[in-house]
Amino acid sequence: MSNRMRVRIFRSENTKHSAEALQNGGIQEEEYALIYGGTVPAADPEEVLALFHQQHPPGFTGHALSVGDVMQICDGTQAGWYLCDQTGLQKIRFNPEKALHDNMLRILICEPGTEPYEAEIPDTLKGLQSVVGGRIEPIYFDPQNEAIIYCDEEFLFKGYMPNRIVGDCLVHGTFLIVGDGVNEEGELISVSLTDEQVSRYTEEFRYPLIKIVDLEEMDILGFLQM
Numbered sequence: 001m002s003n004r005m006r007v008r009i010f011r012s013e014n015t016k017h018s019a020e021a022l023q024n025g026g027i028q029e030e031e032y033a034l035i036y037g038g039t040v041p042a043a044d045p046e047e048v049l050a051l052f053h054q055q056h057p058p059g060f061t062g063h064a065l066s067v068g069d070v071m072q073i074c075d076g077t078q079a080g081w082y083l084c085d086q087t088g089l090q091k092i093r094f095n096p097e098k099a100l101h102d103n104m105l106r107i108l109i110c111e112p113g114t115e116p117y118e119a120e121i122p123d124t125l126k127g128l129q130s131v132v133g134g135r136i137e138p139i140y141f142d143p144q145n146e147a148i149i150y151c152d153e154e155f156l157f158k159g160y161m162p163n164r165i166v167g168d169c170l171v172h173g174t175f176l177i178v179g180d181g182v183n184e185e186g187e188l189i190s191v192s193l194t195d196e197q198v199s200r201y202t203e204e205f206r207y208p209l210i211k212i213v214d215l216e217e218m219d220i221l222g223f224l225q226m
Contacts, residue, residue, distance in 0.1 A: 006074040007048055008037040008120065010099055011062065027083070029098035032070060036060045037120030038109065045073055045082050045089050058109055058131040058174055059121035070094055106192035107131075108177040108201050112161040112209075116177075116202045123190060131176045134158070141166050142180070147197060148190075151175035162209050170209075177201050 010032040040057045042048045051057070052065045065071065069084045072094070081094035105123045108116045109131060121127040128136050128150055137153030151171050152158065160173030181191035193201070 003041060003043040004039050004117075005042050005044075005048060005076065006037075006039050006117075007042075008072040008074065008096075009035050009052075009060070009062075009065070010070040010072070010094070010096070011035045012068055027070070027092070027094070029095050030100075033100035033102070034096075034104055034120060035062050035122070037104075037118075039117040039119070044078055045071065048073070049084070049089060056130070058111070058133075059107070059119050059127060059176075061122055061124070061126050061130050072096070104192075105178055105190055106198070108193065108198060108205075109174065110164060110177070110205050110208070111174045112163040112172075114208065116205050118193075118198055118202075119176075128176065128178075128190070132174055133160075139166050139169065139171070139175075145180055147177055147193065147201065148180045149175050149177055164205055164208055177205070 012027075012031040012033075014031050036057070036059060038057055038059055040048060040051055042051055048071060049065055052060070065084050067084055067086060070092070071082045071084065071089070073079050073082070081092050082089040083092045103123045104120050105127070107119050107121060109119050110116045119131075121131065125136075132150055132152040134152040134154055136150040139149040139151060141147075141149055149166060149171075152160070152173050152175075155172040158173065163171050163173060163175065165171070166175075177193065179191035179193050179197065181189050183189050
């Protein structure tokens with residue numbers, strides 16, 4: 001898909017601070033936390049802003065972008081930091097190293113018809129469910145059990161588009177890949193993917209299914225004569 005931009009969203013829970021920042025022409029990064037990162041279908045920052053008002057990308061669980069929120073365009077000619085204000089967006093300076101990055105998972109998202117893309121989502125059940133569109137169902141695919149796939153457990157009943165073949169299963173709809181770890185109590189938990197895992201799984205799932213044709217419903221003779 002063309003016209004896709006890699007973005008990150010930072011938000012401050014201190015609404016008073018956000019209002020003061022607009023008046024003073026500066027913000028304190030320590031007041032902000034990363035709440036989303038991913039690749040969205042947009043061609044410029046204004047389209048990104050409109051997208052977050054119209055629909056939420058997979059993995060975004062917050063409310064629509066509002067005054068005080070900070071958007072990062074990660075690459076391209078329009079790369080930079082943008083502050084949402086009452087009139088739209090204004091370009092600013094922002095140091096992400098000072099912001100909070102707690103409780104976030106680094107994952108890969110596989111949507112039908114697109115290559116996998118990296119995302120940062122909240123490490124919560126709601127965050128995982130927001131990617132797949134419903135209750136999560138695990139698919140164990142990695143021989144070393146270092147990662148797991150989550151899809152919508154009801155994908156066969158919801159009319160989702162065919163996506164990719166995982167093992168013996170044709171998965172429909174969007175799914176995600178996340179690291180599979182163990183905490184100090186020996187409980188299985190989700191963990192962020194490593195650089196090596198992101199590279200490996202991106203290549204493994206790079207190519208989506210292109211087209212599925214129902215031969216019983218199509219005009220076979222007309223097709224052969226094309």
